[in-house]
Amino acid sequence: MAKRRTKLQLMQQAGPPEKSTQSVDSIRNDFLDYLRGECHLAANTLAAYGRDLQRFLDWLGRRRLDAVRVGDLTEFMGFLNEQQLAPASVSRSVVAVRTFFKYLQLEGLVTENPAELLSAQKLWQRVPGVLSRRQVEDFLAAPRKTDAFWQRDVALLEVLYATGCRASEVCSLRLADLSLEQKFLKCTGKGGKQRMVPIGGRAIEAIERYVDELRGILAAKNPNRPEALFLSRSGRSLDRIQLWRLVKQYARRAGVDHQISPHSLRHSFATHLLAGGADLRQVQEMLGHASIQTTQIYTHVEHSRLKRVHQQFHPRA
Incomplete structure (x- = not known):
């Protein structure tokens, strides 16, 4: 009985093989391919999303994607503000992260999408000045x-x-x-x-x-x-x-x-x-x-x- 319980615990810790063996870099590249091929994003937009996502992944470090919670994402927002990024850049980063987690959910790599509750700065607050x-x-x-x-x-x-x-x-x-x-x-x-x-x-x-x-x-x-x-x-x-x-x-x-x-x-x-x-x-x-x-x-x-x-x-x- 003890032997069987140990085996079950190992299986639970390991998780599904495809999730544990796929690297974060591989997931990132697949996501960008998805944006390019299925969402038909322009090259400049795609490059900007890639930079935003890489900034998030660098900040995340070794933490697992399926362990990210809303509180973590709120901390990331604070990190972006500390970097003194332009409001437009912060808002775009939020959109990139939200889209990324939606993709992870569609692919079955996460069961919940904590980024759904993440709110970006209102778009109209970052419109550049209009000329008279x-x-x-x-x-x-x-x-x-x-x-x-x-x-x-x-x-x-x-x-x-x-x-x-x-x-x-x-x-x-x-x-x-x-x-x-x-x-x-x-x-x-x-x-x-x-x-x-x-x-x-x-x-x-x-x-x-x-x-x-x-x-x-x-x-x-x-x-x-x-x-x-x-x-x-x-x-x-x-x-x-x-x-x-x-x-x-x-x-x-x-x-x-x-x-x-x-x-x-x-x-x-x-x-x-x-x-x-x-x-x-x-x-x-x-x-x-x-x-x-x-x-x-x-x-x-x-x-x-x-x-x-x-x-x-x-x-x-």
Whole structure:
């Protein structure tokens, strides 16, 4: 009897063979393959999730995944805050950990998901500052004819604000994606998803001037006949870093907040549309958001602005 009890205890301690033999590194790699193959995450998002997850696993050390409890995850949140990470980075880390434990549960590697009770910081609290309409006008007028590639830069900034596209989406635009007569652009978003985005007259004029006067000169510097719409001085496709630098350069010239980024124009695009009475579903479609909850962060931004106005001017606020 004693012999049988000892055998049972050993079996209980060992657990299922597939769980005990699979390393944490192997589980991590399988999870990233799952995000890549089944969730169709973009490469940049996948890389960010990988870094977030590795930070969590490094913090976890030798503790078993199936032994993690809500209290442990709360301690991890405190650790992230101690690292003085940006609120957006903390929130993304929480999403990565929650998704990871959901995957572990689906795979039968854990029986309970303690991360379900883990709450991330509210999305709307970490939306970057939105430019006013006057600031947008000053910013879009910042390129001067004395600038070497002013036609390209004017078109670039106009497209960012006119469409609300992400920096990566604007950089990947091709000539074939333009339907200027129909006032549309075809852009490729996260996960390779394509959508048609309307574009206004000012941006169309800027694009046509750039294509007529400058793009051919830049394209001639690259024998590979580039298809990209926006080209660098060497004739290659403009990348996100170059775009970011141009936005910073013209923001400084226009006297706009130094923290402005290409994404700030996307936020301003959405907020100004909603403030003007646009339907939330339509804005969601133009931004390419998979979930309307993501688009709703802009209603919070607009409500916050109205609240400040009320507190400032209402006699009984």
